[in-house]
Amino acid sequence: xxVQPLGLARLLADIEGGRATAAxxxxxxxxxxxxxxxxxxxxxxxxxxxxxxxxxxATGPLAGVPFGVKDIFDTAxxxxxxxxxxxxxxxxxxxxxxxxxxxxxxxxxxxxxxxTQFASLDPCATRNPHDPSRTPGGSSSGSAAAVAAxxxxxxxxxxxxxxxxxxxxxxxxxxxxxxFRLLPTVGMKTFAWSLDTVGLFAAGVADVALxxxxxxxxxxxxxxLADASGLTIGLYRSSVDAGIEKEMQAAWDDAARALEAxxxxxxxxxxxxxxxxxxxxxxxVQNFEAAHALMWEHRTHREAMAPRVLAxxxxxAATSPAAYDAGRRTxxxxxxxxxxxxxxxxxxxxxxxxxxAPEGLGSTGDPALxxxxxxxxxxxxxxxxxxxxxxxxxxxxxxxxxGRDAEALAIGxxxxxxxxx
Amino acid sequence: xxVQPLGLARLLADIEGGRATAAxxxxxxxxxxxxxxxxxxxxxxxxxxxxxxxxxxATGPLAGVPFGVKDIFDTAxxxxxxxxxxxxxxxxxxxxxxxxxxxxxxxxxxxxxxxTQFASLDPCATRNPHDPSRTPGGSSSGSAAAVAAxxxxxxxxxxxxxxxxxxxxxxxxxxxxxxFRLLPTVGMKTFAWSLDTVGLFAAGVADVALxxxxxxxxxxxxxxLADASGLTIGLYRSSVDAGIEKEMQAAWDDAARALEAxxxxxxxxxxxxxxxxxxxxxxxVQNFEAAHALMWEHRTHREAMAPRVLAxxxxxAATSPAAYDAGRRTxxxxxxxxxxxxxxxxxxxxxxxxxxAPEGLGSTGDPALxxxxxxxxxxxxxxxxxxxxxxxxxxxxxxxxxGRDAEALAIGxxxxxxxxx
Numbered sequence: 001x002x003v004q005p006l007g008l009a010r011l012l013a014d015i016e017g018g019r020a021t022a023a024x025x026x027x028x029x030x031x032x033x034x035x036x037x038x039x040x041x042x043x044x045x046x047x048x049x050x051x052x053x054x055x056x057x058a059t060g061p062l063a064g065v066p067f068g069v070k071d072i073f074d075t076a077x078x079x080x081x082x083x084x085x086x087x088x089x090x091x092x093x094x095x096x097x098x099x100x101x102x103x104x105x106x107x108x109x110x111x112x113x114x115x116t117q118f119a120s121l122d123p124c125a126t127r128n129p130h131d132p133s134r135t136p137g138g139s140s141s142g143s144a145a146a147v148a149a150x151x152x153x154x155x156x157x158x159x160x161x162x163x164x165x166x167x168x169x170x171x172x173x174x175x176x177x178x179x180f181r182l183l184p185t186v187g188m189k190t191f192a193w194s195l196d197t198v199g200l201f202a203a204g205v206a207d208v209a210l211x212x213x214x215x216x217x218x219x220x221x222x223x224x225l226a227d228a229s230g231l232t233i234g235l236y237r238s239s240v241d242a243g244i245e246k247e248m249q250a251a252w253d254d255a256a257r258a259l260e261a262x263x264x265x266x267x268x269x270x271x272x273x274x275x276x277x278x279x280x281x282x283x284x285v286q287n288f289e290a291a292h293a294l295m296w297e298h299r300t301h302r303e304a305m306a307p308r309v310l311a312x313x314x315x316x317a318a319t320s321p322a323a324y325d326a327g328r329r330t331x332x333x334x335x336x337x338x339x340x341x342x343x344x345x346x347x348x349x350x351x352x353x354x355x356x357a358p359e360g361l362g363s364t365g366d367p368a369l370x371x372x373x374x375x376x377x378x379x380x381x382x383x384x385x386x387x388x389x390x391x392x393x394x395x396x397x398x399x400x401x402x403g404r405d406a407e408a409l410a411i412g413x414x415x416x417x418x419x420x421x
Numbered sequence: 422x423x424v425q426p427l428g429l430a431r432l433l434a435d436i437e438g439g440r441a442t443a444a445x446x447x448x449x450x451x452x453x454x455x456x457x458x459x460x461x462x463x464x465x466x467x468x469x470x471x472x473x474x475x476x477x478x479a480t481g482p483l484a485g486v487p488f489g490v491k492d493i494f495d496t497a498x499x500x501x502x503x504x505x506x507x508x509x510x511x512x513x514x515x516x517x518x519x520x521x522x523x524x525x526x527x528x529x530x531x532x533x534x535x536x537t538q539f540a541s542l543d544p545c546a547t548r549n550p551h552d553p554s555r556t557p558g559g560s561s562s563g564s565a566a567a568v569a570a571x572x573x574x575x576x577x578x579x580x581x582x583x584x585x586x587x588x589x590x591x592x593x594x595x596x597x598x599x600x601f602r603l604l605p606t607v608g609m610k611t612f613a614w615s616l617d618t619v620g621l622f623a624a625g626v627a628d629v630a631l632x633x634x635x636x637x638x639x640x641x642x643x644x645x646l647a648d649a650s651g652l653t654i655g656l657y658r659s660s661v662d663a664g665i666e667k668e669m670q671a672a673w674d675d676a677a678r679a680l681e682a683x684x685x686x687x688x689x690x691x692x693x694x695x696x697x698x699x700x701x702x703x704x705x706v707q708n709f710e711a712a713h714a715l716m717w718e719h720r721t722h723r724e725a726m727a728p729r730v731l732a733x734x735x736x737x738a739a740t741s742p743a744a745y746d747a748g749r750r751t752x753x754x755x756x757x758x759x760x761x762x763x764x765x766x767x768x769x770x771x772x773x774x775x776x777x778a779p780e781g782l783g784s785t786g787d788p789a790l791x792x793x794x795x796x797x798x799x800x801x802x803x804x805x806x807x808x809x810x811x812x813x814x815x816x817x818x819x820x821x822x823x824g825r826d827a828e829a830l831a832i833g834x835x836x837x838x839x840x841x842x
Contacts, residue, residue, distance in 0.1 A: 014471035042694065076717060093511050186611045186714040193607060218742045293607040296497060296520035321639045 001036070003129045005203035007152040008065060009210050015064045017187055022064030023056040026108045027099040028401040029066035035152045039132055042146040044071050044081065046111040050146040051077045055191070067365025068146040072119050072189040073099050079224065082189045083124055086297055086304050096187025098156055098198055101215050110152055112140025115362060116295060119158055119191050122306035123364050130172060134357040137167030138364030140199070144171040146167040154211045155201045159211035159374055160191045160286060162353070162367025164377035165200030169352035169384040170365065174208040174412070176200045177370075179403050180377030182217070192289035194328070195282075195374050205416045218246055222406050225414040229263030233411075234345035236399070238271035240368045245355030251386040251394040252327040252351050256417040259349065259411075267345060268362025269310040275341075278334025279372040283315075288324040291316030292401055331375050335402075338376040342362040342401035347411050352382040352395035371399070379405040385419035422457070423828040424550045424592055426624035429486060430840025436485045443485030444477040447529045450487035452532065454572045458592050460553055462546040463500065463567040465492050465755050467532040474500045479643050480636040481527025489567045491577035492533040493540050494520050497619040502539040503610045504545055507718055516619040517608025519619055522636050525704050529575060530568035535616050537785060539715060540579055540612050543727035544785050545799040551813055555778040558588030559785030561620070565732055571811060575632045576622045580795055581612045581707060583774070583788025585620030589803040590773035590816025591786065595629040595833070597621045598791075599799030604637070607709040613710035615749070616703075618796050626804055626837045643827050646835040649818025650684030655766035655831075657820070661700070661789045666776030672807040674813040680770065680832075688766060696762075700793040702748035704736075709745040710736030738744040750797050756823075759797040763822035773803040773816035790818070800826040802833040808839035 006029070014020035016107055030052070037043050047055075074092035075081050083086040095103065102109060114124040116139040126136040126141040129149040137143040144167030147155050156184025157164045157179050168175025176199055183198035202208035206221070212219040237255055244252070260266050291298060291313050298305065298313040305313065341348070354366055373380050379402070382395035398415065401407035427450070432550040435441035439488070446758065458464050468476075495501050496515035502508040523530060537546040540560040547562040551569040559568040561578025564590030568576050578585045580598050589596025597620055604619035611617060621636075623629035627645070634642035637644065656677055665673070681687050712719060714735050717733040718726065726734065762769070775787055794801050802825070805815035821829035 011713070077722075090514050093508060094717040097716055100720065101713070102718065105718060184614065184710075184713045186614060188719075190607045191604065193602070216742060252772045290612075292522070292605045295518055295525065296515040296608075299521065299525060300497075321637060326720045 001129055001132065003148055004150045005148055006066070006150045007203045008153040008207035010066065011153050012210070026052065026056055026066055028058055029110060029151060032149070036149050036151065040127050040145050040149055042112045042113055042131060042142040042149065042151060043071050043111045043256065045078050046141065047109055048077055051109065058106040059268055060104065060110065062102065063106030065107045065154055066152040066207040067102055067109050068106040068111060068113040068143050068144050068152040069109055069334050070114045070155070070157045072158060073156060074187040075099055075109070075112065076284055079114060079170030080088060080112065084304065088303050096182035096369060099187065106216055107154070113128060113146050113155060115139055116141060117306040117309050119163060120309035120312060121364060122308045123361050127361065128170060128357050129165045131357065133360055134223070135170065135364050136223070137170040138356060139163040140167050141364065144168055144173060147171070147173045147203065149263060150295050153202065157199050157201060158200035159197045159199050159370070160195045161282070161374060162370025164180050165352045165370045165380060165382040165395065165397055166365055166367055168201060168384070170357035170393065172384045172393030174205045174384055175206045175228050175382040176212060177374070177380045178212065179379045182405060190293040190329065192286040194289060204418045205381055205409060205412040206415065208381070209413060220406050220409055222410045224417070225262040225410050228259050228414055231264045231411065232265050232345045233264045233349045234341065235266060236269050236271065236348040236350045243368060244351055244365070248351045248353070248394055251396060253414060254386060255396040255419065256349055262414060262418050269341065269345065269348065272337050274333050274337035275363050275372060277330050278375055280302065281330045282371045282375050284323060284327040285331060285375070286320060287312045287316030289316070290318040291319070338378055339402060347408060348399040350397050350399070352397045356388050356392035356394055358416045373399050374385045379400055381408050381409040383412045383415050385416055406415055422550055422553065422775050424569055425571045425572040426569055427487070428624045429574045429628035432486065432574050432632035433631070435808065437712050440657050446485045447473065447477055447487055447671045450531060450572060453570070457570050459571065460547050461550060461566050461570055462573060463563040463650065465563065466499050466531045468530055469498055472530065476529030479527040481525065483523065484527030486528045486575055487560050487572040487573040488523055488528040488530050488531055489534040489564050490520055491538045491561050491576070491578045492575060493579060493610040496520055496530070499533060500535065502803060503568060504536040505725065507722050514804060515608065516646025518605035520608065520649045524664065528575070534567050534576060536560055537562060538580060538727040538730050540584060541608060541730035541733060542785060543729045544782050545565050548782065549591060549778050552778065554571055555780055556591065556782055558591040558778060562586050562785065564622050565589055565596070565598070567596060568592070568624065574623065574663045578620050578622060579609060579798060580618045580791070581616045582703070582795060583698055586773045586801060586803040586816065586818055587786055587788055588596060589622060589805070591778035591814065593814030595623050595626045595724050595805055596803040597629040597633060597800045597830065599794070600800045601631065603826060610712040613707040614714065615710060616707055618795060626705045626802055626833040627832060630834060633736045639640065641830055643828050643831045645838065646831050648684045649680050649835055652685045652832065653688060653766045654685045655688050655690035655762065655769045657690050657692065657769040657771045660697065662733040662787060664775045665750050665772055668809045669772045669774070669815050676806060676817040676836060676840065677770060680836055683839050690762065690766065690769065693758050695728045695754050698751050698794055702751045703792045703796050705740060706742060706747040706796070708733045708737030709740040710737070712740070756797050759799055760823060768829060769820040771820070773818045777809050777813035777815055794820050799830040804836050806837055809824050
């Protein structure tokens with residue numbers, strides 16, 4: 001498959017410069033979806049013609065930008081099914097906040113992208129554009145694949161464990177998980193309210209920063225860093241690293257060397273106990289909340305639940321409030337420990353996944369390296385550009401201090417540039 | 422009107438002791454709604470017969486308890502309209518988390534209670550059971566009125582400014598606003614995600630504590646305190662007090678004297694600057710978030726919005742991310758200052774509203790005394806039992822340290838007992 005993402009920065013410059021029009025860009029994206037999605041199954045639903053027509057003449061900072069919306073975000077103009085048969089044909093009254101923001105900015109929402117059931121771990125039908133025999137990762141499977149295949153220039157997803165950074169890594173695109181609650185979750189199906197984080201996908205880091213900036217009106221797309229001088233980057237080492245595959249380990253080393261060559265000071269950071277403990281309670285917090293958020297589904301339609309999400313809900317329903325409260329306390333201590341880390345470094349560098357996309361569609365892969373940072377709420381961006389010898393993408397994450405999203409994106413963009421050079 | 426709330430503790434004891442049955446209790450509540458709601462308009466929708474039939478034979482710790490659900494919580498068996506014509510007849514797929522919890526505990530949901538539009542400040546048709554020419558307060562107008570009139574023994578509401586404590590005060594019932602996120606907001610219409618707090622109403626403080634305990638499985642209904650010896654209670658003084666009416670000021674004094682007589686040490690606490698500043702940014706934070714949460718409604722159906730909520734949304738849409746971020750920082754500092762307060766006192770004592778329910782239905786009253794504690798997330802309970810010379814209820818709030826909900830409820834219950842003695 002010819003995998004060629006559609007760079008958002010370039011696209012917007014072309015539209016602004018009169019070298020492209022919104023209508024032609026949207027039509028071309030539609031054609032690409034027509035051509036590729038039979039094999040990739042990135043989309044579960046295409047936007048109605050009236051919405052496409054409206055998007056062709058929309059105005060705003062994202063006018064002409066083909067955009068995909070994960071099918072756990074409510075859309076007023078088409079169904080929202082959360083990857084579950086319980087919601088077959090369900091048509092929300094209103095757009096989710098993020099969808100309204102995207103439309104308000106003029107983005108062309110071309111359809112709903114495939115999600116695992118309720119954004120958990122049971123795979124959906126989407127295939128990895130770099131190798132259709134492999135998973136694109138999850139739970140934002142369709143959004144990552146659609147951006148990787150150039151069907152859209154941007155897409156939204158969500159991360160409760162590693163559902164943005166991991167598929168971004170597997171699909172060779174940039175994935176941005178903002179600081180907790182920077183992007184609103186209103187109108188998105190809740191899995192775990194203290195973890196669910198709206199994220200974005202685009203071709204590269206500069207593209208995803210621009211997308212976030214145009215969506216929110218925030219200064220997230222800073223001018224590129226000339227180099228990394230003055231920056232201290234922590235190589236974050238934890239017990240989870242034991243599962244990192246050899247080629248990902250090499251990619252991590254390459255990324256570190258690239259930043260060092262750009263002038264950064266690298267330091268080794270061994271995970272403090274408070275952060276190991278925080279990672280260990282992620283599941284307890286997540287599943288207790290999910291058992292409440294999805295109580296109606298779990299109690300009244302047990303038979304309709306996919307096996308992995310059902311197991312999580314069963315576990316959550318069996319978790320006591322006291323165990324949950326203890327988990328929340330551990331998480332709070334972990335958040336403070338994360339903040340302390342950034343007293344000595346500007347950012348952390350670590351792999352976005354244990355390795356390249358696993359073979360087959362039976363699993364969406366392992367969020368082991370991501371879920372701690374979802375729990376702490378720190379901003380993170382997965383930087384594309386590295387690959388296995390066989391050409392499969394390998395993403396490297398930059399994690400920054402809470403609220404320092406622009407810094408994470410700027411360092412990520414610099415790393416991306418250096419890896420491409 | 423014969424205003425007689427239905428005590429939950431007594432009701433459960435009667436059912437357990439065989440002196441009442443679930444079916445008869447539910448039928449009696451239905452009759453009371455039939456008789457009174459023509460005048461009170463506490464309900465906007467009654468539950469379908471099949472749901473009532475199911476509730477008659479339900480099991481669980483709240484079996485036989487007539488319950489009202491504010492019409493911003495999704496219900497799978499009836500429409501959920503958020504007080505807005507935009508949602509006329511809207512039927513959600515699933516129950517909100519709190520509704521599922523109530524049903525799971527066996528509660529009999531008899532209908533949806535009236536809410537101001539999107540739980541903001543534009544009054545709905547509900548009247549105050551103590552004086553039908555007066556407002557019941559808002560935004561949880563119907564839930565407070567339904568509990569006050571004995572139509573239900575418990576009800577849920579939500580508070581973004583003062584939408585639980587104020588109507589509880591005006592209607593002479595107990596209102597409990599838990600620590601932020603103790604009760605899940607999933608499936609509830611969002612107004613402002615960092616403020617929206619699910620709350621509960623019941624006849625008295627012991628009742629609302631029992632309701633919360635049975636709903637959540639948490640130890641919130643502690644054994645009654647014998648007295649207040651060893652407790653230090655802060656009389657919380659702020660610039661907002663200038664608006665407190667004379668009879669409420671006297672009620673506040675009475676409550677303080679009652680706790681002192683019970684053995685408590687009273688201390689004067691003058692509001693620290695960090696908490697004045699936090700109150701001042703409540704509107705900025707609220708309206709910015711509301712403009713995102715209700716972006717679809719605001720942008721596409723401006724003409725359908727009631728005037729006060731429209732003004733809030735217009736203001737929120739004009740608020741910059743930088744102003745919002747500054748407000749959030751001020752709120753965070755306020756939260757820390759609130760925690761510091763509780764290093765010297767066990768609880769704060771302050772009025773739940775500036776006075777009794779105002780005359781007329783043109784306004785739901787002023788949340789000036791409540792909104793700070795919504796912003797800080799501290800648990801609060803409005804204690805009924807005091808009244809004006811004319812017999813209108815006056816509620817007094819107990820506010821406790823974040824996470825010390827059981828303590829707030831226990832002190833509130835003690836105060837209630839002493840006021841009744």
